[in-house]
Amino acid sequence: xxxxxxxxxxxxxxxxxxxxxxxxxxxxxxxxxxxxxxxxxxxxxxxxxxxxxxxxxxxxxxxxxxxxxxxxxxxxxxxxxxxxxxxxxxxxxxxxxxxxxxxxxxxxxxxxxxxxxxxxxxxxxxxxxxxxxxxxxxxxxxxxxxxxxxxxxxxxxxxxxxxxxxxxxxxxxxxxxxxxxxxxxxxxxxxxxxxxxxxxxxxxxxxxxxxxxxxxxxxxxxxxxxxxxxxxxxxxxxxxxxxxxxxxxxxxxxxxxxxxxxxxxxxxxxxxxxxxxxxxxxxxxxxxxxxxxxxxxxxxxxxxxxxxxxxxxxxxxxxxxxxxxxxxxxxxxxxxxxxx
Numbered sequence: 587x588x589x590x591x592x593x594x595x596x597x598x599x600x601x602x603x604x605x606x607x608x609x610x611x612x613x614x615x616x617x618x619x620x621x622x623x624x625x626x627x628x629x630x631x632x633x634x635x636x637x638x639x640x641x642x643x644x645x646x647x648x649x650x651x652x653x654x655x656x657x658x659x660x661x662x663x664x665x666x667x668x669x670x671x672x673x674x675x676x677x678x679x680x681x682x683x684x685x686x687x688x689x690x691x692x693x694x695x696x697x698x699x700x701x702x703x704x705x706x707x708x709x710x711x712x713x714x715x716x717x718x719x720x721x722x723x724x725x726x727x728x729x730x731x732x733x734x735x736x737x738x739x740x741x742x743x744x745x746x747x748x749x750x751x752x753x754x755x756x757x758x759x760x761x762x763x764x765x766x767x768x769x770x771x772x773x774x775x776x777x778x779x780x781x782x783x784x785x786x787x788x789x790x791x792x793x794x795x796x797x798x799x800x801x802x803x804x805x806x807x808x809x810x811x812x813x814x815x816x817x818x819x820x821x822x823x824x825x826x827x828x829x830x831x832x833x834x835x836x837x838x839x840x841x842x843x844x845x846x847x848x849x850x851x852x853x854x855x856x857x858x859x860x861x862x863x864x865x866x867x868x869x870x871x872x873x874x875x876x877x878x879x880x881x882x883x884x885x886x887x888x889x890x891x892x893x894x895x896x897x898x899x900x901x902x903x904x905x906x907x908x909x910x911x912x913x914x915x916x917x918x919x920x921x922x923x924x925x926x
Contacts, residue, residue: 587618587620587621587622587659588621588622588624588655588656588658588659589609589621589624589654589658589659589661590624590653590654590658590660590661591605591606591609591623591625591630591661591662592626592630592653593660593661593662593676594626594630595661595662595674595675595676596609596625596661596662596675597630597634597637598675598681599720600664600673600681600684600685600688601685601688601771601772602719602720602721602772603772603773604637605661605662605664606623606634606637606661607637607640607641608664608665608772608773609621609659609661609665610623610641610642610645610647611641611642611773611774612665612667612669612773613645614645615667615773615775616668616669618645619645619646620645620646620648621641621645621647621648622647622654623638623647623648623650624650624651624652624654624658625649625650625651626651627651628651630651631649631650631651634649635649662675662676663675664680664681664687666688666691667691667770667773672684672691673685688771689712689771692712692767692770692771694708699873700871700873700874701871702871702874702877703763703871703872706873706877707759707760707763708763711760711763711764711767714761714764715767715771718764719768719772723768724768724774725764725765725766725768725769725772725774725775725779726765726776726778726779726782728761728762728764728765728768729762729765729779729782729783729786730782730786731761732759732761732762732764732765732790733782733790734758735755735758735761736754736758736786736789736790736791736793736794738754739752739754739755739758739793739794740790740793740796740797741797742754742797743797743798743800743883744796744797744798744800744801744804745801745804746801746804746805748801748883748886749884749886751794751801751883752879752880752881752882752883752884753880753884755790755876755879755880755883756880758790759872759873759876762786762787765779765783766783777840780840780841781840783841784840784841787842787872788822788823788826788842791822791872791876791895792819792822792823792826792899793819795818795819795896795899796816796818796819797815798815798888798892798895799811799812799814799815799816799818799892800812801888802815802888802889802892805888807888811889811892814892814896815892818895818896818900819899821899821903822902822903824903825902825903825906826842828906829842829845829906832845833845843871843872847905847909848908848909848912848913848916875894875895875898878891878894879891879895882894
């Protein structure tokens with residue numbers, strides 16, 4: 587694929603990334619394995635080579651001084667995923683318009699994001715995204731920061747600092763909204779990032795469950811709480827491991843929210859059972875139960891947030907067992923129907 591980067595605007599930064607580097611990342615995402623960037627002269631070739639040193643793996647980049655020898659992408663145009671033009675980088679106003687458009691494309695629906703994330707976490711996380719965008723901080727580093735919040739929160743719960751645990755649990759979930767936005771704006775998404783993001787969520791949740799069990803026992807509520815915390819964490823771990831395996835096998839993003847549950851498509855496309863499961867699914871979204879648990883811990887509750895997490899782990903495991911049973915029945919029925 588050829589890119590005409592002879593216009594100086596091709597080296598402007600848009601969404602924190604030099605435009606030529608953004609083009610390279612978009613081309614790799616589109617499946618290209620080779621890209622040729624045509625620049626105005628030798629000085630521009632050195633600048634392009636420096637910017638393209640961070641081009642994604644799997645893309646061979648060549649920088650040439652001169653005019654393209656065929657059709658080429660306009661290097662001064664800002665593209666979104668799918669190489670959709672969203673603005674022109676030749677003027678400051680054009681770059682601002684392009685960035686506004688890229689931010690608009692980040693916005694997910696309530697169905698995908700969850701009610702609390704859509705109306706509370708995302709507006710706050712986007713402020714942090716704007717601050718981090720021009721910095722060298724990577725999406726994976728943000729994910730690890732969210733994980734640290736979750737692990738420290740679990741440690742606070744184990745030590746009896748329940749209010750601090752609730753705050754850190756919620757802050758970690760809000761920070762976790764930033765990594766995906768950064769990755770999409772800079773075109774830095776990766777399979778490793780997907781794995782880290784999901785693992786950070788689950789380690790934080792199961793860690794808090796275990797920490798609360800330990801903390802309740804230490805506070806004198808009895809040994810069974812610690813035992814239940816261990817059992818709940820192990821149950822959740824086994825469930826998530828199976829879901830990860832299925833998502834990886836199906837080639838889907840490593841995101842439990844996109845798991846293809848047996849009740850199928852949302853709203854109105856299925857019967858009453860499907861709609862009921864769909865409505866209930868919002869209660870099990872991470873944004874909702876994180877907020878409920880944080881509010882309970884801040885309000886001085888101890889056992890109730892533990893039971894919320896423990897019950898959620900059991901219900902999630904039960905849903906997976908039902909899903910596996912229904913899926914196997916359907917597969918058996920399809921085989922029998924084919925053999926008739």
